[in-house]
Amino acid sequence: MADDSPHDRWSRAQEIVAVFVLSITAVLTAWAGFEASKWGGEMSIAFSQASSARIQAASAEGQARASQQFDLTVYAQWVLADADGDTELAQYIEDRFSPALSTAFEGWQADGMSENGPFARDDYVPPGQEEAEKLNARADEKFAQALENNQRGDNYSLLTVMFALVLFLTAMSQRDGKTWVGRTLLGLAIVVGVVAVGILLTFPVKI
Template sequence: MPHEAREESVRTTRVLDIVTVVLLSVTAVLTAWCGFEASKWGGEMSIAFSQASSARVQAASAQSTAQAARQYDLTLYTEWVLAEAEGRDDLVRFVEERFTEEFAVAFDAWTAEGRTARGPSTRADAKFDEALANNQRGDDYSLLTVLFALVLFFAALSQHQAAPWRRWVFLGLSGVIVVAGIATLLTFPIKI
């Protein structure tokens, strides 16, 4: 092999080695980051599931307490709705004074929130949905970890190819996958 051809081959090999090392290094860091994020979102999922469970316990307790006075409260509430609809403020106040303590607290809270406040069951459902979303985020990061492992696999495979064009093919494939992975990673939420 002529001297110039050997120098070109050595330069090509050096370039390929540098590209491979950079690709492996960047991918190793991205893989670690994805593992970290998957772990963090798994923790967020656990917290949200615990909060959902707690809210469900509160909802069950509130439901039990409320059922004890429910019939009485429903009758009074019906009278309150009718009195308010008819504009009978004196009857509205009279009925409100007869609310059970539990119903009065709930009624006051409901009124203070503009009569749109949500109860513990709704909060529990929202926390459960949040936990499911956090679980999906963790799964997404885990999937990216697998994708970046594929980059590492192809980059490592490139090092064992005698022909430079095959090394370029494996490195090119690794590069395309890592760019796609990074583009996807940039769309994911971050939890630190």
């Protein structure tokens, strides 16, 4: 049997390369789609956690406002008793200050009452205030994380488009009867595939 012509050998080599590119690209496309789905799920979880933290922060802020309102009412009675010179009543009210108000009140007196009341001091921290600040910070963190995860999912989705282009170019390279056109399309498909793989390697992976 006569040896194959160079043209036949080139054609077979082109077909083998095309099959290899198609197979690898199909796997990478599936992988990119899987990662896009996983990061989309992570985005939803982070958004849910941010919403939950925000609701809890609102509840803690309500507690802090209620505590502060109560302290303001009690303190107003102390101011009236002190202004009237009724030290016994003033002491009676002072003994019933909340822990937060008592701490700030003692510091305010120790500093010579130079500030506009104990509520102006940094050491006045009503119950719920610190928790609200922590929960708001957590909500902000989770919201930022959700946006980041969303971007990661979008990046993987974009890769599926690039891999789809590789599949298209590779398929077209096998349908064109002109050898140089087919090789050009296959070469372009390989270049796009290599670029897409390079980008893929820079992305975080979520299993």
